[in-house]
Amino acid sequence: MANSVERRVTPLQYALDLFVENAPVKTPIDAVVTSKDIGYQKNSIFARIIGLGLSARRFVDAAYFIVAQEPETSDTYEVSLNFFKWLMRYESHNKKHFSSVVCSVKSAMLEVTSGPVVSVDSKGRLLEDQPDATEADEDADADQDDESFVSVSDDEGDWLELIGRVSVRNGRIRFRVPLELQRLIKDPENSYWTSLLLTSKFKLIYARAIYDHVLPEVSHERTDWISLDLIRNLPGKSWANFAEFKYFKRDYLEPAIKHINELSDIEIAYETRAGTPGSRKKDQIRFKLKRKEEAAAADADMLSSASLYLTLYKEFGLSDKQFAQIRENRGTWTDARIEQAIDYVRWRITKGDDIRRASGYLMKALTENYRVSDADKQVSLLQTKRVEKAAAKDEEQNARKDAVAASVAAAEAAAEQRRQDEMRAARDFFNAAEKKTQEELVCRFVASSTIGQRAIDRQGLKAAVVNETNIMTWPSIAGTFVPFVAAELRKAARRVR
Incomplete structure (x- = not known):
């Protein structure tokens, strides 16, 4: 029974329970101790968000966390304002400041050029499907003044507001999120886990901005080389955008890295280089990333x-x-x-x-x-045994074939070696023989019409020209004469027996 109850509890309900439990003692979300995390899978496309302050980032996290809990899209989302502020760790009661946070979020835009969106209509609304090139050309030819469809090319962009209309009434906050972003939030194919319990701990805007930017690359253990200007501009425009690198490093970058390493679930280091040929100015940065052991x-x-x-x-x-x-x-x-x-x-x-x-x-x-099932395992076992038996039989047959082939090859090699030895012995015998013996052998060779005479004719010579002193000078004749000598030696050996 307990399991079925737990199965019905969504992360949003769990977060609400924690809020109700901790609200009386005013425990902020970053101080909550729980065995279960509060967070959601954030699509990697949201790592492109630039220019948000710390409170604005927390506002977006809280809103997107709420959106992520429902499988279907909705026109509006509504929760208790106190609960929403608790999710974003907002403890101020200054209405003017909260209003400025909302304005900051609403003024920010997300570029989704490489997202699944490929076209927008004349009012900036995104279209799911883009007609093929032929249809687009036909429409353009039919009415060049028709601006109801605008194709987005690779060098163009598409920007969406992070949050739509926001209303606060009677202690509740109601907000809208563009439909296209809802789809990315609810069904992120390329995503990473974002923990509100963890991100709420950040107090330095550069730390939070860098953390958000590098988190999708943790599994790769490092980022690509990034423009240093991009990192400078992650939280928006400030003195840090134009400070000399040594001051930016001292006042912003190093404190942010230290902050991330102390509070987050990853360890981060960095290296810089001069990426422009011929320049010594540091203008690129690369982060090395490692998930902490305690996170694993x-x-x-x-x-x-x-x-x-x-x-x-x-x-x-x-x-x-x-x-x-x-x-x-x-x-x-x-x-x-x-x-x-x-x-x-x-x-x-x-x-x-x-x-x-x-x-x-x-x-x-x-x-x-x-x-x-046990039956499936038994079937697999029998199939495995049959396969192993067939493989053993094939191996045995192949082994026999290999043995026969090896025996034949060995016999052929031995026969060839004997032939070579016989030819060498015949050549040595002729070279060492007395002149009379040499003359007799050459005479019998020349008189042989089937062997000697044909060899001499192929060389284009007359039989009278060939004698014991020059017969070895013609390779083609010698190649036939040496086997002839070997045959004569074999005949002599048989007669001796």
Whole structure:
């Protein structure tokens, strides 16, 4: 029964419960101690947000966290203002300042050029589908004054406001989020986990801005080389944008790095270089990233054994997003169910099934509660034995064939060696023989119409020209004469016997 109740509790409901529990003692969100995180999967496209202050970033996090909890899009979202402020760790009662935070968020825009959006209409509203080039050309030819459709090319951009209309009435806040951003928030394909419990701890705007910018690259352990001007401008325009690098480093960059390393779940370092050829000015920066051991330990602690965690982390390579999904479903995804899914995926891999990513298939097995029956295992065992038996038989046959081939090859090699030895012995015998013996051998060779005479004719010579002193000077004749000598030696040896 407890598991079914836990299964119905959404992250938003859990956060609300924590707020209700901590509101009487005025415990801010960054001081809450809980075994379960409050956060959501943030699409990597939101790492492009530039120019927001610290409170504005927290406002966006709180709003997007609320949006992320509902599977369907909505025109408006509404929650208690006090709860919303608690989510964004906003403790001020200054209405004018809160209004400035809202204005700051509403004035910020997100460029989504490389997102799934490819076209906008004349009013700046995004269109889901773009007609093909032929249709677009036909429309343009039909009415060049029609501005109802504007194609977005690679060098153009598409910007969306982060938050739509915001209203505060009777202690509640109501806000809108553009439909296109809602889709990115609710179904992020390329995303990373954002913890409100963690991000609420940041007190330096540069620390929070850099953290947001590099977080999608943690799995790669470092970023690409980034323009230093981009990093300077992450929080918006300030004196830091124009300060000499040594002052920017001292007053902004180094404190931000230290702040991130102290408060966040990652460790970060950086290196700079002069990226412009011929210039010594530092204008590029690259961050080296590493997830802290305690952050990984939180995933490990979620499971009952370290070996199970290592199996998920090393053998199947689960991502932070997938660990977060397991964490959210621990009410039903018990260790036994996880091990059952692991067993199933291993079984499918052993069968040779086409599985593109083991981690993704494991998560599917968890979600669908796939398992391997004893009968399936028995079938696989029998199939494996048959395959092994057939393989052993093939191996035995191949071994016999190889043995025969090796024997034939050895016999041929031995025969060839004997022939070479015989030819060498025949040549040595002729060279060492007395003149009379040489003359007799050459005479018999020349008189042989089938061997000697043909060899001499092929050389274009007359038989009278060939004698014991020059017969070896013509390679083609010598190549026939030497085997002839060897044959004569064999005949002589047989007569001796």
